[in-house]
Amino acid sequence: MSLLIVGATGTLGRQITRRALDEGYKVRCLVRSLRKAAFLKEWGAELIQGDLCKPETLPPALAGITAVIDAATTRPTDSLSIRQLDWDGQVALIQAAKAAKVERFIFFSILDAEQYPEVPLMEIKRCTEQFLAESGLNYTILRPCGFMQGLIGQYAIPVLEKQAVWVMGDSSPIAYMDTQDIARFAVAALQKPETINRTFPVVGPRAWGGYEIIRLCERLSGREAKVSRMPIGLLRAFQKGLRFFQWGWNTADRLSFTEVIATGKPLTASMDETYAVFGIDPQEITTLESYMQEYFSRIMKKLKELEYEREKAKEKARKKRSPFKSATAAKSATKK
Numbered sequence: 001m002s003l004l005i006v007g008a009t010g011t012l013g014r015q016i017t018r019r020a021l022d023e024g025y026k027v028r029c030l031v032r033s034l035r036k037a038a039f040l041k042e043w044g045a046e047l048i049q050g051d052l053c054k055p056e057t058l059p060p061a062l063a064g065i066t067a068v069i070d071a072a073t074t075r076p077t078d079s080l081s082i083r084q085l086d087w088d089g090q091v092a093l094i095q096a097a098k099a100a101k102v103e104r105f106i107f108f109s110i111l112d113a114e115q116y117p118e119v120p121l122m123e124i125k126r127c128t129e130q131f132l133a134e135s136g137l138n139y140t141i142l143r144p145c146g147f148m149q150g151l152i153g154q155y156a157i158p159v160l161e162k163q164a165v166w167v168m169g170d171s172s173p174i175a176y177m178d179t180q181d182i183a184r185f186a187v188a189a190l191q192k193p194e195t196i197n198r199t200f201p202v203v204g205p206r207a208w209g210g211y212e213i214i215r216l217c218e219r220l221s222g223r224e225a226k227v228s229r230m231p232i233g234l235l236r237a238f239q240k241g242l243r244f245f246q247w248g249w250n251t252a253d254r255l256s257f258t259e260v261i262a263t264g265k266p267l268t269a270s271m272d273e274t275y276a277v278f279g280i281d282p283q284e285i286t287t288l289e290s291y292m293q294e295y296f297s298r299i300m301k302k303l304k305e306l307e308y309e310r311e312k313a314k315e316k317a318r319k320k321r322s323p324f325k326s327a328t329a330a331k332s333a334t335k336k
């Protein structure tokens, strides 16, 4: 089976690529920049340059492909709008895959997308799910709600660096999952006919609130967090203000995600059916405690090594500067 992975340079896409290669699939990745994607080539993937917003680049990328795994989405730093990529670009990919007679199409949406029509990305995901379901392709839709990887920059690093950790008051707890585990579901779907034309939640073992994650980071790092509370009303006002400026539309669309976490309703779902259908043992899924524990023990070891090296260098410099040392050295030189 030959795979085309779209969004392979992303947080999730790279884990899917790694997993698919490890399982022996022939993998092609559609990438915008060959230079930025060089690591995927080193892993053993074939690279093809393309862009979801340039539909003419899609048929060559799909030639000879049996299955597509689509983990592309708008980068917050990109000039493209959510509509241009997550709707127009995804529609173009689905149509091109259909024309290329691709046998399977795995798409990443977001948990509970249909419940937030006022949030642009959620509404676009819901529409894309529907468009894919009506396309005639053999599809599987996976719906994560949060990646553990995102928690490192949001909580772990600020705690370590004694910087402010921002939390939104009364925000919804989220059932984060490690992207390596999410990748397992995406690749497993290819071999499970029972997953065809179905939609599954792909979420972590339990939902975690912001303060709980901070306490976990404090316990594992042995450092106290500087917590700053961001009132939800302030974010809403900021988002409304951004709508007045065209350059702010993309950011405003992203900030409207506030509405999802402002409900206070946990973003989680039962995974019983997903585990059963995909044949994956829930005991093998990484918990947030073990993910963070692994991160902190690795980073604390590194910090200790750096501290040791720094002390050693200081000691060496101190010995060099010591007047006793130079006096003793001068004396022994005179004796000789």
Ligand SMILES: NC(=O)c1ccc[n+]([C@@H]2O[C@H](COP(=O)([O-])OP(=O)(O)OC[C@H]3O[C@@H](n4cnc5c(N)ncnc54)[C@H](OP(=O)(O)O)[C@@H]3O)[C@@H](O)[C@H]2O)c1
Binding pocket: 006, 007, 008, 009, 010, 011, 012, 013, 030, 031, 032, 033, 036, 050, 051, 052, 053, 070, 071, 072, 073, 074, 075, 076, 080, 085, 089, 108, 109, 110, 111, 143, 144, 145, 146, 147, 150
């Ligand atoms: N992050 C989360 O917490 C979360 C939660 C629920 C669901 N999801 C879904 O999971 C999927 C993966 O998310 P992620 O966070 O891993 O994404 P990400 O890290 O932001 O990566 C986005 C990927 O899309 C590619 N891309 C962007 N514009 C493109 C274009 N015009 N043509 C082709 N490729 C393009 C990027 O390539 P470049 O390297 O060239 O920019 C990158 O590989 C998405 O469908 C997302 O909606 C994410």
